[in-house]
Amino acid sequence: MGDFKIGDTVQVTGSTMTGNVGTVVHFDTEREKILVRITDQTQNYFTADELKRFSG
Template sequence: MDGFEIGDGVTTVDGPMKGVYGTVVWFYEEKQQLLVRFGASQQMYYAAKELKRWGD
């Protein structure tokens, strides 16, 4: 999963979710994308290059 694991805290490198804490909840292997959940109800798929670990 390109250095990320289920449960990792992440944020996006740009866009509207930059600076918002998210959690990796699933990996879509066929598309090589990570499902990130922000808060209780919003989640989106991202490529690993679009994410960075929380606190980095």
């Protein structure tokens, strides 16, 4: 999915959870979504265009 790999640190740029930083943990290839874990209890699916690589 795009240039992302599991374990990449990304920042959300879409309309939901904008600005949050998390880790790519799963690819849903059927829905073309990327699961990003923000905290131990918070995660959400995003499309590749709603994410950018985070460079601290």
